[in-house]
Amino acid sequence: MTDTKTLDRLRELPFGIGEFAGPSRRWLDEFFRDSAWHQMKIEEYREGDTLVVRAELPGVDPDKDIQIEIVDDALLIMAEKTEKSDEAKGHLRRSEFRYGSMTRSVPIPRGVDVSKVSALFKDGVLEIRVVVPEESVPQHSRKVLVRRA
Helix, strand or coil, rough: CHHHHHHHHHHCHHHHHHHHHHCCCCCHCCCEEEHCCCCCEEEEEEEEEEEEEEEECCCCCCCCCCCEEEEECCEEEEEEEEEEEEEEECCCEEEEEEEEEEEEECCCCCCCCCCCCHHEEECCCEEEEEEEECCCCCCCCCCEEEEEE
């Protein structure tokens, strides 16, 4: 068991090192925050004859970090992120990089008219709209352009 004086001294160390030893269990939050980036959270729902797929992608640049493709009966969402943080306290400096890529595949009905698929990125959320056909027809591959809101 660590006594209170020891914890107080640890908390005074640069960059919050002591917080990893304290009751807040900040180290656990840090672990899950870093590993959570590798999972793209999505939601999908229908609005009339349109399938709407929304993906959380905070901190991603849609002009260069997001790629969307339709291949056969799947909507592929690919994203890549690089995040850098710098922190300075007194004469010490801490720099941290986080990076990774994610891919999600969402099944879509066969016969989607790829020219009617649209994608919009706003406030860290990518929204893709797919008009669902009345009948299934053979599918072709096509990339979808992401526009900024």
